[in-house]
Amino acid sequence: MGILEVKGVNKRFGGLQALGDVNLSVEENTVHAIIGPNGAGKSTLLNCFVGKLIPDSGSVMFDGQSVLGRKPYEINQMGISRVFQTPEIFTDLTVLENVMIPCFAKRDGAFRMHAIEHVGSEAAIREQAEQMLDDVSMLDKRHMDASSLSRGDKRRLEMAMCLVQDPKLLLLDEPTAGMARADTNNTIDLLKEIKDKRDITMAIIEHDMHVVFSMAERITVLAQGTPLVEDTPDNIKGHPKVREAYLGEAQV
Amino acid sequence: MLGLNKKDFSLLLFVAFLAIAAPFLLNPFPASSSLSFLNAGYPALMQLFAIFAIVLIGFNILFGLTGYLSFGHAAFIGIGSYTAMWMYKLLNFNVIIAIPMAMLVTGIFALLIGWISLRRTGIYFSILTLAFAEMAYRLSYSVLTPITGGETNLSPDPVNDPMVLKSEGGLTVPHLFGFDLNAKTTWEVGSWSFTFEAGYYLCALILIISFYIAIRIFRSPFGMMLRAIKSNNQRMSYTGLNTKPYMLAAFVISGVYAGLAGGLLVAMDAQAGAERMFWTESGTIVIMAILGGVGTLLGPILGAGAIKYMEKILSSISESQLHTWLGILPDWLEDAMVYILANFFVGHAWHLTLGLVFMLVVIFVPGGLVELGQRIGNRFRRKKPDTAPSGETTPAE
Numbered sequence: 001m002g003i004l005e006v007k008g009v010n011k012r013f014g015g016l017q018a019l020g021d022v023n024l025s026v027e028e029n030t031v032h033a034i035i036g037p038n039g040a041g042k043s044t045l046l047n048c049f050v051g052k053l054i055p056d057s058g059s060v061m062f063d064g065q066s067v068l069g070r071k072p073y074e075i076n077q078m079g080i081s082r083v084f085q086t087p088e089i090f091t092d093l094t095v096l097e098n099v100m101i102p103c104f105a106k107r108d109g110a111f112r113m114h115a116i117e118h119v120g121s122e123a124a125i126r127e128q129a130e131q132m133l134d135d136v137s138m139l140d141k142r143h144m145d146a147s148s149l150s151r152g153d154k155r156r157l158e159m160a161m162c163l164v165q166d167p168k169l170l171l172l173d174e175p176t177a178g179m180a181r182a183d184t185n186n187t188i189d190l191l192k193e194i195k196d197k198r199d200i201t202m203a204i205i206e207h208d209m210h211v212v213f214s215m216a217e218r219i220t221v222l223a224q225g226t227p228l229v230e231d232t233p234d235n236i237k238g239h240p241k242v243r244e245a246y247l248g249e250a251q252v
Numbered sequence: 253m254l255g256l257n258k259k260d261f262s263l264l265l266f267v268a269f270l271a272i273a274a275p276f277l278l279n280p281f282p283a284s285s286s287l288s289f290l291n292a293g294y295p296a297l298m299q300l301f302a303i304f305a306i307v308l309i310g311f312n313i314l315f316g317l318t319g320y321l322s323f324g325h326a327a328f329i330g331i332g333s334y335t336a337m338w339m340y341k342l343l344n345f346n347v348i349i350a351i352p353m354a355m356l357v358t359g360i361f362a363l364l365i366g367w368i369s370l371r372r373t374g375i376y377f378s379i380l381t382l383a384f385a386e387m388a389y390r391l392s393y394s395v396l397t398p399i400t401g402g403e404t405n406l407s408p409d410p411v412n413d414p415m416v417l418k419s420e421g422g423l424t425v426p427h428l429f430g431f432d433l434n435a436k437t438t439w440e441v442g443s444w445s446f447t448f449e450a451g452y453y454l455c456a457l458i459l460i461i462s463f464y465i466a467i468r469i470f471r472s473p474f475g476m477m478l479r480a481i482k483s484n485n486q487r488m489s490y491t492g493l494n495t496k497p498y499m500l501a502a503f504v505i506s507g508v509y510a511g512l513a514g515g516l517l518v519a520m521d522a523q524a525g526a527e528r529m530f531w532t533e534s535g536t537i538v539i540m541a542i543l544g545g546v547g548t549l550l551g552p553i554l555g556a557g558a559i560k561y562m563e564k565i566l567s568s569i570s571e572s573q574l575h576t577w578l579g580i581l582p583d584w585l586e587d588a589m590v591y592i593l594a595n596f597f598v599g600h601a602w603h604l605t606l607g608l609v610f611m612l613v614v615i616f617v618p619g620g621l622v623e624l625g626q627r628i629g630n631r632f633r634r635k636k637p638d639t640a641p642s643g644e645t646t647p648a649e
Binding site: 071109 | 255479
């Protein structure tokens with residue numbers, strides 16, 4: 001039993017079959033990549049995991065519980081955090097505040113009315129957030145406005161915001177999209193470091209084969225909304241069906 | 253101090269000073285001078301300053317922190333007023349009952365209206381709140397006339413109303429445990445005359461407390477969550493936070509502030525009318541917030557004061573007044589100036605002045621009066637670098 005079990009998921013948008021009978025199992029403490037050409041349904045699938053979309057049929061079980069019909073915040077509270085294609089952070093707040101908010105969400109749940117105490121009196125939350133920022137080497141930037149960070153730092157900050165909640169599953173939606181090679185390598189190093197330090201499962205949607213093959217332990221290839229193969233990176237590289245459907249003439 | 257940092261505390265002291273010293277600060281001209289007309293230091297107007305400052309402090313918790321623009325806030329003032337009035341009619345004239353009840357009932361209405369309106373965001377949210385306020389306004393002139401008094405307004409009737417808690421021969425004007433809120437003392441100092449009224453000081457005290465609570469909310473984790481919702485709603489829900497109760501709480505707090513203000517209006521003058529809920533009143537609240545500086549702590553108070561001052565003072569300047577002031581000019585110029593001013597800028601035409609001021613502020617100092625103050629302060633400081641920075645115009649963030 002994987003930590004994330006997807007069975008027979010279908011999703012149609014009007015006449016388009018976005019997902020057709022998707023079965024997928026993500027094992028605990030692995031890095032599982034989902035790859036496929038544009039329009040293969042990768043993002044649709046991911047949106048079904050986090051409550052943004054509800055499949056027409058099928059089941060998505062996380063840690064033994066169904067996520068279907070739950071709101072994004074409820075699914076997060078179950079232990080799934082998500083990193084977006086373009087970093088989604090609180091741009092009007094400081095870096096430290098950005099990381100303190102998920103700490104509050106983790107400690108107090110989806111809502112708590114704490115309107116009179118001062119943020120500064122929450123020493124434990126602050127320490128936790130600072131520790132996390134130290135882990136991603138951003139402690140010196142904690143008082144900056146998040147909007148003034150570089151793209152790479154915004155990505156780091158978003159990761160810190162997800163990781164500080166100690167999620168069981170981290171979903172990454174093209175974490176290196178639009179990045180220069182150096183930034184991409186930094187991100188890979190950061191993710192590897194995270195993986196080495198803690199027990200965490202990662203599911204990555206990625207276009208960049210360099211990222212996929214330097215990180216993934218399992219790979220699922222999606223084409224036209226249906227999984228073609230699921231295997232180890234070495235086997236995927238040489239798989240004829242994958243070459244045909246996705247890799248084309250590219251050398252990998 | 254009081255759980256505030258130094259900057260916030262000095263801001264609180266500044267507002268407390270303004271509120272307490274208002275009878276002096278707003279009366280700069282001697283009673284005998286021809287400019288005494290510009291004095292705003294009389295109780296009825298100072299009460300309005302304080303009461304609308306309270307409305308705006310609450311409005312700013314919603315609009316300033318979350319960015320949700322309520323276009324129906326005047327309805328809450330109206331609901332607060334009617335509730336306070338019914339407390340007079342049913343129980344007695346002690347405002348210690350009327351004002352908390354006004355807050356409670358307004359809070360219940362805010363919960364209901366917010367629960368429905370917050371299903372939408374942006375302009376749709378604004379329109380929904382506007383629709384509710386218009387409904388409240390229209391209903392109070394039609395089917396709800398038995399409750400609201402309709403066009404004749406609602407006022408207490410000591411003969412026919414039950415007033416079950418009123419003792420034999422008890423006061424029939426608003427009072428606080430028997431202390432008449434209309435009690436006044438006047439100081440004559442030289443040719444100046446300063447009036448101190450119990451009612452105004454009740455408003456001032458409540459204003460200071462309201463402002464203090466607002467600072468605490470701004471600096472609390474709750475306030476931080478509201479700013480986060482404004483900044484990135486999507487990230488908020490993927491961070492495991494349910495944005496809806498946060499928004500609803502902000503809406504209700506904001507509504508309760510308006511209800512408190514409505515109750516105070518009735519505590520100062522025992523009558524309530526539906527015109528308080530008209531949509532232009534809601535619009536004025538929005539304009540006050542923007543003119544003062546949205547999202548800053550001090551801005552809304554300044555905006556409320558500036559507009560209420562213009563509304564009461566500019567609108568009542570008459571042609572003869574202008575003639576007195578401009579008497580030193582040559583006659584032809586005097587007549588021309590008076591004609592232009594009287595027809596386009598003061599008296600009935602004061603809205604045009606407001607419109608111009610509003611346009612200038614939005615175009616040149618989008619941060620409102622607070623930003624204007626900061627810019628002037630910065631220029632001043634550059635010339636004299638050793639001047640201590642003042643905390644008077646500290647923005648919220």
